[in-house]
Amino acid sequence: MKPATYILLLLSLLAQSACTKEKPHDEKQGEVVRASIGPIKTTVKMVYIPGGEYMPFYGAIDSNAVKVPAFLIDERAVTNEEFLSFVTANPQWRKSSILRIHADTNYLRDWPSDLELPKDARPDAPVCFVSWFAAKAFAKSAGKRLPTLDEWEFIAMADADTFNARSKKQYSDAIIQLYMEKGRQFKPVKQSAPNYWGVYNVFDLIWEWTDDFNSIMSIGDSRTGGENNNKDLFCAAGATSASEVNNYAAFMRFGMRTAVKAHYTIANMGFRCAKDTSNQTTQ
Amino acid sequence: MKAIGFLAVLTFLLSSCSFNEAKERKLPDNSIFHLTSNWKNQDGKSMKLNDLKGKTLVVVMIYTSCKSACPVLVSKMKQIEKAIDKAYLPAINLVLVTIDPENDTPEKLKTFAQTNKMDEPHWTFLTSTEEETQEFANVLAMKYKKIDPIDFSHSNIITVFNPYGELVIQEEGLEINVEKVASTAVKIAKENN
Numbered sequence: 001m002k003p004a005t006y007i008l009l010l011l012s013l014l015a016q017s018a019c020t021k022e023k024p025h026d027e028k029q030g031e032v033v034r035a036s037i038g039p040i041k042t043t044v045k046m047v048y049i050p051g052g053e054y055m056p057f058y059g060a061i062d063s064n065a066v067k068v069p070a071f072l073i074d075e076r077a078v079t080n081e082e083f084l085s086f087v088t089a090n091p092q093w094r095k096s097s098i099l100r101i102h103a104d105t106n107y108l109r110d111w112p113s114d115l116e117l118p119k120d121a122r123p124d125a126p127v128c129f130v131s132w133f134a135a136k137a138f139a140k141s142a143g144k145r146l147p148t149l150d151e152w153e154f155i156a157m158a159d160a161d162t163f164n165a166r167s168k169k170q171y172s173d174a175i176i177q178l179y180m181e182k183g184r185q186f187k188p189v190k191q192s193a194p195n196y197w198g199v200y201n202v203f204d205l206i207w208e209w210t211d212d213f214n215s216i217m218s219i220g221d222s223r224t225g226g227e228n229n230n231k232d233l234f235c236a237a238g239a240t241s242a243s244e245v246n247n248y249a250a251f252m253r254f255g256m257r258t259a260v261k262a263h264y265t266i267a268n269m270g271f272r273c274a275k276d277t278s279n280q281t282t283q
Numbered sequence: 284m285k286a287i288g289f290l291a292v293l294t295f296l297l298s299s300c301s302f303n304e305a306k307e308r309k310l311p312d313n314s315i316f317h318l319t320s321n322w323k324n325q326d327g328k329s330m331k332l333n334d335l336k337g338k339t340l341v342v343v344m345i346y347t348s349c350k351s352a353c354p355v356l357v358s359k360m361k362q363i364e365k366a367i368d369k370a371y372l373p374a375i376n377l378v379l380v381t382i383d384p385e386n387d388t389p390e391k392l393k394t395f396a397q398t399n400k401m402d403e404p405h406w407t408f409l410t411s412t413e414e415e416t417q418e419f420a421n422v423l424a425m426k427y428k429k430i431d432p433i434d435f436s437h438s439n440i441i442t443v444f445n446p447y448g449e450l451v452i453q454e455e456g457l458e459i460n461v462e463k464v465a466s467t468a469v470k471i472a473k474e475n476n
Binding site: 034035099100101132133136211212214215216217261262263 | 311312315318319417418420425427428436438
Protein backbone atom coordinates (compact mmCIF):
# COMPACT_ATOMS: atom_id res chain seq x y z
CA MET A 1 0.00 0.00 0.00
CA LYS A 2 1.09 3.53 -0.66
CA PRO A 3 2.12 5.69 2.30
CA ALA A 4 -0.77 8.03 1.66
CA THR A 5 -3.16 5.17 2.07
CA TYR A 6 -1.50 4.25 5.35
CA ILE A 7 -1.87 7.76 6.61
CA LEU A 8 -5.49 7.85 5.65
CA LEU A 9 -6.16 4.53 7.26
CA LEU A 10 -4.42 5.68 10.40
CA LEU A 11 -6.31 8.95 10.40
CA SER A 12 -9.64 7.25 10.02
CA LEU A 13 -8.80 4.90 12.87
CA LEU A 14 -7.83 7.85 15.00
CA ALA A 15 -11.03 9.61 14.12
CA GLN A 16 -12.94 6.54 15.08
CA SER A 17 -11.23 6.10 18.41
CA ALA A 18 -11.63 9.78 19.20
CA CYS A 19 -15.23 9.36 18.39
CA THR A 20 -15.61 6.39 20.72
CA LYS A 21 -13.81 8.24 23.45
CA GLU A 22 -16.07 11.24 23.15
CA LYS A 23 -19.11 9.09 22.96
CA PRO A 24 -21.09 9.36 26.16
CA HIS A 25 -22.46 6.48 28.10
CA ASP A 26 -25.83 5.44 26.96
CA GLU A 27 -28.12 7.64 28.98
CA LYS A 28 -30.53 4.86 29.74
CA GLN A 29 -27.94 2.31 30.74
CA GLY A 30 -26.49 2.49 34.23
CA GLU A 31 -28.39 5.64 34.98
CA VAL A 32 -30.81 5.91 37.88
CA VAL A 33 -34.50 6.26 37.25
CA ARG A 34 -35.55 9.77 38.11
CA ALA A 35 -39.16 9.93 37.06
CA SER A 36 -40.61 7.77 39.84
CA ILE A 37 -40.35 7.57 43.60
CA GLY A 38 -40.05 4.36 45.59
CA PRO A 39 -42.43 4.27 48.54
CA ILE A 40 -41.18 4.08 52.12
CA LYS A 41 -42.97 3.38 55.37
CA THR A 42 -42.61 5.75 58.29
CA THR A 43 -43.96 5.22 61.75
CA VAL A 44 -44.07 8.82 62.87
CA LYS A 45 -47.30 9.83 64.55
CA MET A 46 -49.28 12.51 62.76
CA VAL A 47 -51.21 15.10 64.71
CA TYR A 48 -54.60 16.36 63.59
CA ILE A 49 -54.76 20.14 63.42
CA PRO A 50 -58.32 21.47 63.07
CA GLY A 51 -57.10 24.61 61.32
CA GLY A 52 -58.74 27.98 61.68
CA GLU A 53 -58.23 31.63 60.98
CA TYR A 54 -54.79 33.01 61.35
CA MET A 55 -53.07 36.26 60.63
CA PRO A 56 -49.93 35.50 58.65
CA PHE A 57 -46.97 37.20 60.18
CA TYR A 58 -45.86 38.18 56.75
CA GLY A 59 -47.54 38.11 53.38
CA ALA A 60 -51.08 38.96 54.51
CA ILE A 61 -53.13 40.36 51.68
CA ASP A 62 -54.79 43.61 52.68
CA SER A 63 -54.37 42.58 56.34
CA ASN A 64 -56.89 39.79 55.99
CA ALA A 65 -56.66 36.70 58.14
CA VAL A 66 -55.97 33.52 56.21
CA LYS A 67 -58.16 30.47 56.63
CA VAL A 68 -56.07 27.36 57.22
CA PRO A 69 -58.06 24.19 56.52
CA ALA A 70 -57.66 21.15 58.79
CA PHE A 71 -54.54 19.10 58.14
CA LEU A 72 -52.29 16.42 59.60
CA ILE A 73 -48.69 17.07 60.54
CA ASP A 74 -45.83 14.85 61.69
CA GLU A 75 -45.36 15.29 65.43
CA ARG A 76 -41.62 15.63 64.85
CA ALA A 77 -39.03 16.24 62.14
CA VAL A 78 -37.79 13.55 59.74
CA THR A 79 -34.81 11.78 61.28
CA ASN A 80 -31.44 10.65 59.92
CA GLU A 81 -32.60 7.06 60.12
CA GLU A 82 -35.74 7.74 58.12
CA PHE A 83 -33.83 9.63 55.49
CA LEU A 84 -31.45 6.70 55.18
CA SER A 85 -34.35 4.38 54.42
CA PHE A 86 -35.56 6.88 51.85
CA VAL A 87 -32.24 7.00 49.96
CA THR A 88 -31.96 3.23 50.25
CA ALA A 89 -35.26 2.88 48.40
CA ASN A 90 -34.47 5.75 46.03
CA PRO A 91 -30.98 5.60 44.52
CA GLN A 92 -31.61 8.79 42.54
CA TRP A 93 -31.61 10.75 45.82
CA ARG A 94 -28.33 9.34 47.18
CA LYS A 95 -25.52 11.78 47.61
CA SER A 96 -23.50 10.30 44.74
CA SER A 97 -26.30 10.48 42.22
CA ILE A 98 -28.42 13.48 43.16
CA LEU A 99 -28.61 16.12 40.44
CA ARG A 100 -26.87 19.42 41.07
CA ILE A 101 -30.09 21.26 40.21
CA HIS A 102 -31.72 19.36 43.08
CA ALA A 103 -29.10 19.91 45.78
CA ASP A 104 -25.84 21.78 46.20
CA THR A 105 -22.57 19.97 46.92
CA ASN A 106 -23.17 19.97 50.69
CA TYR A 107 -26.11 17.58 50.38
CA LEU A 108 -25.91 15.09 53.30
CA ARG A 109 -22.49 16.60 53.80
CA ASP A 110 -21.30 14.49 56.73
CA TRP A 111 -22.45 11.13 55.40
CA PRO A 112 -19.27 9.16 54.63
CA SER A 113 -21.00 7.32 51.80
CA ASP A 114 -24.36 6.90 50.14
CA LEU A 115 -25.91 4.63 52.74
CA GLU A 116 -23.97 5.49 55.86
CA LEU A 117 -24.92 7.99 58.53
CA PRO A 118 -22.19 10.25 59.93
CA LYS A 119 -20.21 8.32 62.52
CA ASP A 120 -21.21 10.43 65.51
CA ALA A 121 -24.73 11.19 64.32
CA ARG A 122 -27.72 9.92 66.21
CA PRO A 123 -30.18 8.04 63.99
CA ASP A 124 -33.01 9.79 65.84
CA ALA A 125 -31.68 13.30 65.31
CA PRO A 126 -33.31 15.37 62.57
CA VAL A 127 -31.79 15.00 59.12
CA CYS A 128 -30.10 18.20 57.91
CA PHE A 129 -28.17 19.26 54.80
CA VAL A 130 -31.20 18.39 52.69
CA SER A 131 -32.59 20.52 49.90
CA TRP A 132 -36.22 21.45 49.32
CA PHE A 133 -36.28 19.11 46.33
CA ALA A 134 -35.03 16.21 48.45
CA ALA A 135 -37.47 17.03 51.26
CA LYS A 136 -40.32 17.12 48.79
CA ALA A 137 -39.27 13.79 47.28
CA PHE A 138 -39.08 12.22 50.75
CA ALA A 139 -42.58 13.44 51.55
CA LYS A 140 -43.90 12.02 48.30
CA SER A 141 -42.22 8.73 49.00
CA ALA A 142 -43.92 8.59 52.40
CA GLY A 143 -47.30 9.35 50.82
CA LYS A 144 -47.29 12.82 52.32
CA ARG A 145 -46.35 16.36 51.34
CA LEU A 146 -44.47 19.27 52.89
CA PRO A 147 -46.53 21.58 55.09
CA THR A 148 -47.47 24.90 53.54
CA LEU A 149 -45.99 28.01 55.06
CA ASP A 150 -49.40 28.93 56.52
CA GLU A 151 -49.81 25.48 58.08
CA TRP A 152 -46.34 25.59 59.59
CA GLU A 153 -46.80 29.09 60.97
CA PHE A 154 -50.24 28.15 62.25
CA ILE A 155 -48.84 25.46 64.52
CA ALA A 156 -45.90 27.72 65.37
CA MET A 157 -48.25 30.25 67.01
CA ALA A 158 -48.71 27.83 69.89
CA ASP A 159 -46.73 27.58 73.10
CA ALA A 160 -47.22 24.74 75.58
CA ASP A 161 -50.57 26.02 76.86
CA THR A 162 -52.30 28.04 74.17
CA PHE A 163 -52.77 27.69 70.43
CA ASN A 164 -51.91 31.32 69.89
CA ALA A 165 -49.21 32.66 72.18
CA ARG A 166 -48.04 35.42 69.89
CA SER A 167 -49.15 38.21 72.20
CA LYS A 168 -47.08 36.82 75.10
CA LYS A 169 -43.74 38.57 75.24
CA GLN A 170 -42.12 35.46 76.57
CA TYR A 171 -43.18 33.49 73.48
CA SER A 172 -40.93 35.35 71.09
CA ASP A 173 -38.11 35.75 73.62
CA ALA A 174 -38.05 32.03 74.33
CA ILE A 175 -37.81 31.20 70.62
CA ILE A 176 -34.99 33.66 70.08
CA GLN A 177 -33.14 32.00 72.95
CA LEU A 178 -33.56 28.62 71.27
CA TYR A 179 -32.46 29.99 67.91
CA MET A 180 -29.22 31.19 69.49
CA GLU A 181 -28.22 27.78 70.81
CA LYS A 182 -25.43 26.11 68.85
CA GLY A 183 -25.33 22.47 67.76
CA ARG A 184 -28.96 21.95 68.67
CA GLN A 185 -29.58 20.04 65.42
CA PHE A 186 -27.55 17.05 66.67
CA LYS A 187 -29.96 16.34 69.50
CA PRO A 188 -32.55 13.59 69.14
CA VAL A 189 -36.15 14.52 68.40
CA LYS A 190 -38.92 14.57 71.01
CA GLN A 191 -36.71 15.27 74.02
CA SER A 192 -38.41 18.56 74.87
CA ALA A 193 -42.04 19.25 75.71
CA PRO A 194 -44.58 19.32 72.87
CA ASN A 195 -46.63 22.43 72.13
CA TYR A 196 -50.37 22.91 72.60
CA TRP A 197 -51.13 20.64 69.62
CA GLY A 198 -48.79 17.86 70.70
CA VAL A 199 -46.22 18.85 68.07
CA TYR A 200 -42.56 18.52 69.09
CA ASN A 201 -39.46 20.55 68.32
CA VAL A 202 -41.13 23.34 66.39
CA PHE A 203 -38.29 25.70 67.30
CA ASP A 204 -35.64 24.00 69.36
CA LEU A 205 -33.73 21.77 66.92
CA ILE A 206 -33.80 22.96 63.34
CA TRP A 207 -35.23 25.30 60.72
CA GLU A 208 -37.76 23.54 58.55
CA TRP A 209 -38.55 23.66 54.85
CA THR A 210 -42.09 24.53 53.86
CA ASP A 211 -43.68 23.65 50.56
CA ASP A 212 -44.19 27.20 49.35
CA PHE A 213 -41.20 28.90 50.99
CA ASN A 214 -40.65 30.62 47.66
CA SER A 215 -43.84 32.64 48.05
CA ILE A 216 -42.09 35.08 50.36
CA MET A 217 -40.97 38.22 48.64
CA SER A 218 -39.25 40.75 50.77
CA ILE A 219 -36.44 42.99 49.77
CA GLY A 220 -34.75 44.83 52.57
CA ASP A 221 -36.99 46.15 55.29
CA SER A 222 -40.68 45.92 54.55
CA ARG A 223 -42.02 46.51 58.04
CA THR A 224 -43.39 49.86 56.98
CA GLY A 225 -45.97 48.30 54.74
CA GLY A 226 -43.89 47.60 51.73
CA GLU A 227 -42.96 51.11 50.69
CA ASN A 228 -39.28 50.23 50.76
CA ASN A 229 -39.75 47.20 48.58
CA ASN A 230 -37.91 47.21 45.35
CA LYS A 231 -41.06 46.99 43.30
CA ASP A 232 -39.09 46.47 40.14
CA LEU A 233 -38.14 43.01 41.27
CA PHE A 234 -41.62 41.91 42.14
CA CYS A 235 -44.98 42.31 40.56
CA ALA A 236 -47.58 43.39 43.17
CA ALA A 237 -44.98 43.01 45.91
CA GLY A 238 -46.37 45.92 47.93
CA ALA A 239 -49.51 43.87 48.49
CA THR A 240 -47.80 41.71 51.07
CA SER A 241 -46.04 42.83 54.22
CA ALA A 242 -45.49 42.17 57.88
CA SER A 243 -48.25 42.26 60.48
CA GLU A 244 -46.47 41.89 63.83
CA VAL A 245 -43.29 43.85 64.02
CA ASN A 246 -42.29 42.59 67.46
CA ASN A 247 -42.15 38.94 66.53
CA TYR A 248 -38.42 38.80 65.83
CA ALA A 249 -38.33 35.04 65.66
CA ALA A 250 -40.86 35.11 62.87
CA PHE A 251 -38.76 37.76 61.14
CA MET A 252 -35.79 35.44 61.31
CA ARG A 253 -37.77 32.58 59.79
CA PHE A 254 -39.07 34.76 57.03
CA GLY A 255 -35.65 36.18 56.39
CA MET A 256 -34.36 32.65 56.08
CA ARG A 257 -37.11 31.70 53.64
CA THR A 258 -36.39 34.74 51.51
CA ALA A 259 -32.69 33.98 51.40
CA VAL A 260 -32.70 30.28 50.58
CA LYS A 261 -33.00 28.66 47.21
CA ALA A 262 -34.57 25.25 46.69
CA HIS A 263 -31.29 23.46 46.04
CA TYR A 264 -29.57 24.87 49.13
CA THR A 265 -28.60 22.45 51.87
CA ILE A 266 -27.98 23.89 55.32
CA ALA A 267 -26.38 22.57 58.49
CA ASN A 268 -29.46 23.08 60.67
CA MET A 269 -32.29 22.92 58.18
CA GLY A 270 -34.49 19.85 57.87
CA PHE A 271 -38.21 19.24 57.52
CA ARG A 272 -41.30 17.42 58.68
CA CYS A 273 -44.18 16.16 56.55
CA ALA A 274 -47.86 16.99 56.45
CA LYS A 275 -50.91 15.49 54.84
CA ASP A 276 -54.42 16.50 53.92
CA THR A 277 -57.11 15.12 56.17
CA SER A 278 -58.86 12.16 54.62
CA ASN A 279 -61.98 14.06 53.59
CA GLN A 280 -59.90 16.34 51.40
CA THR A 281 -58.47 15.36 48.06
CA THR A 282 -54.73 14.93 48.15
CA GLN A 283 -52.63 17.02 45.82
CA MET B 284 -8.65 5.81 -6.43
CA LYS B 285 -8.42 3.82 -3.26
CA ALA B 286 -7.24 6.89 -1.44
CA ILE B 287 -10.32 8.77 -2.55
CA GLY B 288 -12.44 5.99 -1.18
CA PHE B 289 -10.67 6.23 2.16
CA LEU B 290 -11.07 9.94 2.11
CA ALA B 291 -14.80 9.57 1.61
CA VAL B 292 -15.02 7.11 4.50
CA LEU B 293 -12.90 9.36 6.68
CA THR B 294 -15.03 12.41 5.92
CA PHE B 295 -18.11 10.41 6.74
CA LEU B 296 -16.63 9.17 10.01
CA LEU B 297 -15.52 12.60 11.07
CA SER B 298 -18.80 14.24 10.26
CA SER B 299 -20.89 11.55 11.92
CA CYS B 300 -18.61 11.78 14.92
CA SER B 301 -19.09 15.50 15.49
CA PHE B 302 -22.78 15.09 14.82
CA ASN B 303 -23.05 12.44 17.50
CA GLU B 304 -21.08 14.51 19.95
CA ALA B 305 -23.41 17.46 19.71
CA LYS B 306 -26.47 15.29 19.91
CA GLU B 307 -25.43 12.82 22.55
CA ARG B 308 -23.12 14.63 24.94
CA LYS B 309 -24.10 13.39 28.36
CA LEU B 310 -26.37 15.88 30.06
CA PRO B 311 -24.54 17.81 32.76
CA ASP B 312 -25.68 17.32 36.34
CA ASN B 313 -27.14 20.78 36.55
CA SER B 314 -29.17 20.52 33.35
CA ILE B 315 -32.85 21.39 33.55
CA PHE B 316 -33.44 18.65 30.97
CA HIS B 317 -33.20 16.10 33.79
CA LEU B 318 -36.46 17.42 35.18
CA THR B 319 -39.23 14.95 34.56
CA SER B 320 -42.14 17.40 34.75
CA ASN B 321 -44.85 17.25 32.08
CA TRP B 322 -45.76 20.29 30.02
CA LYS B 323 -48.03 21.30 27.18
CA ASN B 324 -47.11 23.93 24.64
CA GLN B 325 -49.40 26.47 22.98
CA ASP B 326 -50.44 23.86 20.44
CA GLY B 327 -51.53 21.46 23.16
CA LYS B 328 -48.59 19.16 22.47
CA SER B 329 -47.42 17.21 25.54
CA MET B 330 -43.72 17.55 26.19
CA LYS B 331 -40.83 17.30 28.64
CA LEU B 332 -38.26 20.03 29.09
CA ASN B 333 -35.84 17.62 27.45
CA ASP B 334 -37.71 18.21 24.19
CA LEU B 335 -36.22 21.72 24.23
CA LYS B 336 -32.71 20.28 24.19
CA GLY B 337 -30.38 21.46 21.45
CA LYS B 338 -31.34 25.12 21.36
CA THR B 339 -30.30 28.08 23.45
CA LEU B 340 -33.22 28.98 25.71
CA VAL B 341 -34.34 32.38 26.93
CA VAL B 342 -36.90 31.68 29.65
CA VAL B 343 -39.35 33.86 31.56
CA MET B 344 -42.25 32.98 33.87
CA ILE B 345 -45.41 35.06 33.54
CA TYR B 346 -49.19 34.71 33.54
CA THR B 347 -51.32 36.03 30.74
CA SER B 348 -53.99 37.87 32.76
CA CYS B 349 -51.32 39.96 34.52
CA LYS B 350 -51.77 43.69 34.19
CA SER B 351 -48.67 45.09 35.87
CA ALA B 352 -45.19 43.63 35.46
CA CYS B 353 -45.82 40.80 33.00
CA PRO B 354 -46.64 43.05 30.02
CA VAL B 355 -43.25 44.66 30.65
CA LEU B 356 -41.58 41.25 30.77
CA VAL B 357 -43.36 40.17 27.60
CA SER B 358 -42.21 43.32 25.86
CA LYS B 359 -38.67 42.67 27.12
CA MET B 360 -38.82 39.23 25.53
CA LYS B 361 -39.89 40.83 22.24
CA GLN B 362 -37.07 43.33 22.49
CA ILE B 363 -34.68 40.44 23.05
CA GLU B 364 -36.08 38.75 19.96
CA LYS B 365 -35.49 41.95 17.94
CA ALA B 366 -31.95 42.30 19.26
CA ILE B 367 -31.04 38.80 18.10
CA ASP B 368 -29.57 38.55 14.60
CA LYS B 369 -32.24 36.77 12.51
CA ALA B 370 -29.69 34.20 11.35
CA TYR B 371 -29.48 32.84 14.90
CA LEU B 372 -33.19 32.74 15.70
CA PRO B 373 -33.58 29.12 14.49
CA ALA B 374 -30.98 28.09 17.10
CA ILE B 375 -32.73 29.98 19.91
CA ASN B 376 -35.97 29.26 21.68
CA LEU B 377 -37.78 32.07 23.51
CA VAL B 378 -39.82 30.34 26.19
CA LEU B 379 -42.67 31.77 28.28
CA VAL B 380 -43.78 29.55 31.16
CA THR B 381 -47.04 30.34 32.91
CA ILE B 382 -47.26 30.46 36.71
CA ASP B 383 -51.04 30.24 36.41
CA PRO B 384 -51.63 26.79 34.92
CA GLU B 385 -55.23 26.81 36.10
CA ASN B 386 -56.18 29.70 33.83
CA ASP B 387 -53.47 29.58 31.19
CA THR B 388 -54.56 26.63 29.10
CA PRO B 389 -52.74 25.84 25.83
CA GLU B 390 -55.61 27.53 23.96
CA LYS B 391 -55.26 30.66 26.04
CA LEU B 392 -51.51 30.70 25.50
CA LYS B 393 -52.05 30.25 21.76
CA THR B 394 -54.40 33.23 21.66
CA PHE B 395 -51.96 35.26 23.74
CA ALA B 396 -49.14 34.34 21.35
CA GLN B 397 -51.16 35.40 18.33
CA THR B 398 -52.41 38.63 19.89
CA ASN B 399 -48.89 39.59 20.85
CA LYS B 400 -47.36 38.50 17.55
CA MET B 401 -45.30 35.83 19.24
CA ASP B 402 -46.40 32.94 17.09
CA GLU B 403 -43.27 32.28 15.08
CA PRO B 404 -41.50 28.93 15.57
CA HIS B 405 -38.89 30.37 17.94
CA TRP B 406 -41.57 31.14 20.55
CA THR B 407 -42.66 28.43 22.96
CA PHE B 408 -45.35 28.80 25.62
CA LEU B 409 -45.58 26.16 28.34
CA THR B 410 -48.15 25.20 30.93
CA SER B 411 -48.12 22.37 33.47
CA THR B 412 -49.62 21.54 36.86
CA GLU B 413 -49.27 23.79 39.91
CA GLU B 414 -46.85 21.38 41.54
CA GLU B 415 -44.58 21.05 38.53
CA THR B 416 -44.71 24.77 37.89
CA GLN B 417 -43.59 25.36 41.47
CA GLU B 418 -40.71 22.93 40.99
CA PHE B 419 -39.58 24.73 37.84
CA ALA B 420 -39.91 28.13 39.53
CA ASN B 421 -37.69 26.84 42.32
CA VAL B 422 -35.08 25.74 39.80
CA LEU B 423 -35.04 29.33 38.55
CA ALA B 424 -35.11 30.65 42.15
CA MET B 425 -38.22 32.51 41.12
CA LYS B 426 -40.62 33.64 43.84
CA TYR B 427 -44.35 33.81 43.38
CA LYS B 428 -47.55 33.80 45.36
CA LYS B 429 -51.18 33.68 44.36
CA ILE B 430 -52.76 36.73 45.94
CA ASP B 431 -56.32 36.34 44.70
CA PRO B 432 -58.14 34.14 42.17
CA ILE B 433 -56.67 36.02 39.22
CA ASP B 434 -53.51 37.66 40.45
CA PHE B 435 -50.03 36.66 41.54
CA SER B 436 -47.15 38.57 42.96
CA HIS B 437 -43.92 37.28 41.52
CA SER B 438 -40.30 38.08 40.87
CA ASN B 439 -39.22 39.16 37.41
CA ILE B 440 -36.40 37.05 36.08
CA ILE B 441 -35.20 36.23 32.58
CA THR B 442 -32.88 33.22 32.39
CA VAL B 443 -30.64 32.00 29.58
CA PHE B 444 -29.84 28.27 29.28
CA ASN B 445 -27.37 26.69 26.88
CA PRO B 446 -28.47 23.83 24.57
CA TYR B 447 -27.55 21.32 27.29
CA GLY B 448 -29.88 22.95 29.79
CA GLU B 449 -27.25 24.65 31.95
CA LEU B 450 -28.10 28.06 33.36
CA VAL B 451 -25.83 30.70 31.85
CA ILE B 452 -27.15 34.03 33.10
CA GLN B 453 -30.12 35.47 34.95
CA GLU B 454 -31.30 39.03 34.70
CA GLU B 455 -33.61 40.24 37.43
CA GLY B 456 -35.94 43.20 37.81
CA LEU B 457 -37.79 45.26 35.25
CA GLU B 458 -34.62 47.00 34.08
CA ILE B 459 -33.51 43.80 32.40
CA ASN B 460 -30.57 44.39 30.11
CA VAL B 461 -32.06 43.32 26.79
CA GLU B 462 -28.78 43.70 24.91
CA LYS B 463 -26.93 41.51 27.38
CA VAL B 464 -29.51 38.73 27.25
CA ALA B 465 -29.64 38.83 23.44
CA SER B 466 -25.87 38.90 22.97
CA THR B 467 -25.39 36.07 25.48
CA ALA B 468 -27.99 33.97 23.68
CA VAL B 469 -26.31 34.62 20.32
CA LYS B 470 -22.88 33.88 21.72
CA ILE B 471 -24.01 30.51 23.07
CA ALA B 472 -25.86 29.71 19.87
CA LYS B 473 -22.65 30.43 17.93
CA GLU B 474 -20.51 28.32 20.24
CA ASN B 475 -22.83 25.36 19.93
CA ASN B 476 -23.44 25.66 16.24
